[in-house]
Amino acid sequence: MPRFLRPKQSTQHRVAAIALYRALLSRCSSATLPDEDRTSMRNAIRNKFRKNRKIQSPYQLGLVFRAGYETLDHLDASTTGDTRSISFLTSLISTLPKGLKRTPPLGPRPPPPQDPSKKLLACLPPEKAVLNVRPYAKVTGPRHVPILASANGVPFLRLKKPQPPALSRVIRQKLERRINRFHLRIELNNFWIPIGRQEDEWDAMLEKRFGIKEGGRGEPKWADALQEASQLNLDAYDKDMATDREIARKMIRIVDEETRLALQEGQKVVRGRKGKPIRPRWPT
Numbered sequence: 001m002p003r004f005l006r007p008k009q010s011t012q013h014r015v016a017a018i019a020l021y022r023a024l025l026s027r028c029s030s031a032t033l034p035d036e037d038r039t040s041m042r043n044a045i046r047n048k049f050r051k052n053r054k055i056q057s058p059y060q061l062g063l064v065f066r067a068g069y070e071t072l073d074h075l076d077a078s079t080t081g082d083t084r085s086i087s088f089l090t091s092l093i094s095t096l097p098k099g100l101k102r103t104p105p106l107g108p109r110p111p112p113p114q115d116p117s118k119k120l121l122a123c124l125p126p127e128k129a130v131l132n133v134r135p136y137a138k139v140t141g142p143r144h145v146p147i148l149a150s151a152n153g154v155p156f157l158r159l160k161k162p163q164p165p166a167l168s169r170v171i172r173q174k175l176e177r178r179i180n181r182f183h184l185r186i187e188l189n190n191f192w193i194p195i196g197r198q199e200d201e202w203d204a205m206l207e208k209r210f211g212i213k214e215g216g217r218g219e220p221k222w223a224d225a226l227q228e229a230s231q232l233n234l235d236a237y238d239k240d241m242a243t244d245r246e247i248a249r250k251m252i253r254i255v256d257e258e259t260r261l262a263l264q265e266g267q268k269v270v271r272g273r274k275g276k277p278i279r280p281r282w283p284t
């Protein structure tokens with residue numbers, strides 16, 4: 001086994017360890033031992049392998065493999081009625097600690113199934129959207145003024161912690177769409193448009209030298225079609241930015257109105273950072 005490779009990542013080591021583990025469990029089931037000793041032996045094998053699964057020292061691995069093969073030989077001999085092996089296994093089981101003879105814990109339980117009603121309400125309906133219901137005219141408890149935040153240029157209102165999954169999904173989708181659009185614009189400008197210009201030059205050479213004309217009248221050139229695609233990409237980007245600016249204006253109005261109502265209700269609102277607060281717009 002290469003020294004730069006960890007044992008659990010080596011195929012030879014994994015095959016040898018799994019083969020020894022399965023052989024010990026199968027021989028333990030057929031050993032001529034009392035049922036209680038057989039169960040304790042099986043639990044000890046499972047717990048010991050689980051405890052030693054992260055050993056990386058070649059010296060320690062040699063010791064545990066040697067002990068495993070020695071136990072396997074005694075289990076094989078006990079099936080034939082060898083009294084020496086049976087007494088060895090009996091004395092070995094009696095010296096094992098109680099924690100090693102216990103049944104190993106089961107794996108992590110699968111998460112409970114999600115309630116379908118909660119899954120449907122993960123995204124609020126339009127009539128309950130934050131931009132449509134805020135600011136609240138009256139509240140039962142203290143008024144919580146939202147905070148206007150930005151995630152890489154995507155504006156959103158931070159209302160509470162933890163952040164709602166629906167808000168995280170919307171921010172992630174917007175950022176992915178913006179990144180994909182940027183990559184497409186770079187690909188069009190640096191790869192496809194130069195290729196389209198070369199195709200137009202090739203068509204012009206064929207028409208000039210051999211009279212071969214590709215396409216009919218009024219058909220756009222290669223570069224023109226790709227320029228149009230690039231312009232459509234830029235228009236879609238400008239449209240998204242205009243939408244984000246309009247949403248940011250609505251959010252600013254909500255924050256200002258919530259702040260004004262909170263000051264009227266006698267609350268103290270700190271705008272900005274705690275160390276460098278911003279002066280309020282309305283006198284307290």
